[in-house]
Amino acid sequence: MTVTVIDYGLSNLLSVQRALEHVGASVQIADTPEALAGAGALVLPGVGAFGDGMAALAARGLAGPLRDAAADGVPLLGICLGMQMLFEESDEFGRHPGLALLPGRVEKLPDTAADGQPLRVPHVGWGPLLPPAGGGGVGGAAEAAGAAEFAGLAGAAGPAEAAGGAGAAGFGAATEAAGTLAGVLPGQECYFVHSYEAKPALDATRLADTLYGGRRVAAAVGRGRILGCQFHPEKSGPVGLAILAGFLRMAGG
Amino acid sequence: MANKIRLLARLDVKGESLVKGIQLEGLRKLGKPGDFAREYYAAGIDELLYIDIVASLYGRSNLSGILRQASEEVFIPVTAGGGLRSVEDVRTVLSAGADKAAINTAALHRPALIGEVAEAFGSQCMVLSIQAKRSRTDPARWEAYGENGREHSGREVVEWARQGEALGAGEILLTSVDCEGLQRGMDLALLRAVRAAVRIPVILGGGAGSAQDLIGAARAGADAVAAASMLHYKKAAVPQLKAQLRAAGVEVRA
Numbered sequence A: 001m002t003v004t005v006i007d008y009g010l011s012n013l014l015s016v017q018r019a020l021e022h023v024g025a026s027v028q029i030a031d032t033p034e035a036l037a038g039a040g041a042l043v044l045p046g047v048g049a050f051g052d053g054m055a056a057l058a059a060r061g062l063a064g065p066l067r068d069a070a071a072d073g074v075p076l077l078g079i080c081l082g083m084q085m086l087f088e089e090s091d092e093f094g095r096h097p098g099l100a101l102l103p104g105r106v107e108k109l110p111d112t113a114a115d116g117q118p119l120r121v122p123h124v125g126w127g128p129l130l131p132p133a134g135g136g137g138v139g140g141a142a143e144a145a146g147a148a149e150f151a152g153l154a155g156a157a158g159p160a161e162a163a164g165g166a167g168a169a170g171f172g173a174a175t176e177a178a179g180t181l182a183g184v185l186p187g188q189e190c191y192f193v194h195s196y197e198a199k200p201a202l203d204a205t206r207l208a209d210t211l212y213g214g215r216r217v218a219a220a221v222g223r224g225r226i227l228g229c230q231f232h233p234e235k236s237g238p239v240g241l242a243i244l245a246g247f248l249r250m251a252g253g
Numbered sequence B: 001m002a003n004k005i006r007l008l009a010r011l012d013v014k015g016e017s018l019v020k021g022i023q024l025e026g027l028r029k030l031g032k033p034g035d036f037a038r039e040y041y042a043a044g045i046d047e048l049l050y051i052d053i054v055a056s057l058y059g060r061s062n063l064s065g066i067l068r069q070a071s072e073e074v075f076i077p078v079t080a081g082g083g084l085r086s087v088e089d090v091r092t093v094l095s096a097g098a099d100k101a102a103i104n105t106a107a108l109h110r111p112a113l114i115g116e117v118a119e120a121f122g123s124q125c126m127v128l129s130i131q132a133k134r135s136r137t138d139p140a141r142w143e144a145y146g147e148n149g150r151e152h153s154g155r156e157v158v159e160w161a162r163q164g165e166a167l168g169a170g171e172i173l174l175t176s177v178d179c180e181g182l183q184r185g186m187d188l189a190l191l192r193a194v195r196a197a198v199r200i201p202v203i204l205g206g207g208a209g210s211a212q213d214l215i216g217a218a219r220a221g222a223d224a225v226a227a228a229s230m231l232h233y234k235k236a237a238v239p240q241l242k243a244q245l246r247a248a249g250v251e252v253r254a
Helices: A013-022 A050-059 A063-071 A140-152 A159-167 A176-181 A237-250 B033-043 B064-071 B087-095 B105-109 B112-121 B157-167 B188-195 B211-219 B238-247
Strands: A002-006 A026-030 A042-044 A076-079 A104-108 A123-128 A189-194 A196-200 A206-212 A215-223 A226-229 B006-014 B017-022 B025-031 B047-052 B078-081 B100-103 B126-134 B142-146 B151-156 B171-176 B202-205 B224-227
Touching (some): A226 A237, B025 B033, B064 B087, B087 B112, B126 B157, B157 B188, B188 B211, B211 B224
Parallel strands (some): A042 A076, B078 B100, B126 B171, B171 B202
16 A cells, blocks of 8 residues: 655654655655645645645645645645645734644644643653544534535535444544544544644544543544544554554545 | 653753763763664653754754654654754754744854744743753852853853843753753753743753752753753653652742
8 A cells, every 4th residue: 555645844754754664654755745646545645734734735746736636636645744634724923724634623732721730831751542522423424424515525524424434432433434443442542742732523423532731632533534633643652553554544545 | 849840851861862062072872872762752751842952063963853753752842952053953843843943053143043043933932941050160150151162152051041031042951061960950950040041941951960959950840851861861751750850849830
């Protein structure tokens, strides 16, 4: 299975590449629209600020082709900043539009915990993956299907594909993307580094939460064949590798 | 209740070898860093810390090859340090697979580097490494040293930590030179003093010789503990250490 990793200058490319190779992918790096064309599966990594990331994608002419590919049903994995850019917009250093493949916004993590104590931002460290509190589960399927029109993604999250997510151990909505978490047990930990958090507009796109400062934060999101991880699966030990393997499985490899 | 802590394996590297000294002196070659890294990863260590221990003296870091090799078989966060003097040096280790850069000597010489690295890569990438020696005259005072404990900076550790945080450091790697390599316990007074001065995470290193030392560090407020000798010399194994921490009520990653 060949996975195309997008190189737009803002990421830990080597670590992502090595982790994908470790779970059996052959990796191609793409930094032009031509190199991205015809990809069987796409990974959008990312470390850095939202506005810089979108500007770097746009400067290389990659934002449009990425959206088109995802709309055509090409499996897409966004990691950290790459996950946040799947959403509609972010507040990071001014308002910036995202790829709008998932409905919702990206906002600064609160600097106080649920109990009012000061909370460190960025959130750096290992956090548990938990089944999402709101939505998700069985009831989320209809909502997910309804959202398929969003960003021109009609058909990308159809009911037939939705059944593919049934294997996940209590994780997220019944979308194909949720199936990538099939190997993960609730409570297993992944490695997070972020100052902003995604606020999905649809509960059904929320596949897993983590806890930070006593609050739930979206850890994995997805719809159709689009998966986003706020954590770094390439740095999350065997749990992260299992999720990458799940992504390859979804991508047909 | 004690904090949840991260357990780091510290790998001091000289050339192609993993080395270990006592109080940062008298280095012994222990083997290939890759072999140790692979073993600790498999055993469940939370992060790895590679320090090129002679790079600062020679003005260059030799870590890239070792980091690239690690990226093929170790899938947890990696911090690299030793001889990093510029944003470009940091870019080099990050592109070789490191997630964070630990900077000591160059930051002592030019504190603005902390802000430059934080701005270029985010504060989470910028780990301020502080090598602390306790004052002979005032036991509640520590001086920060450069060049692996060889070079006076004249900077008082607590104030330097505070300044580092203000300049953009995302984490502090706090190593007690006095305790380093002895495996006879960690400098918890040093930890408490720095912990009280900054909000960013503090990794305590130097002197860990038993699970009890790690438990003490966690209770004193360490966010993470770096262990070297006790792991390298097989005095303790990661799964057992984590079990002992858990049994003492210290949360660790499963």
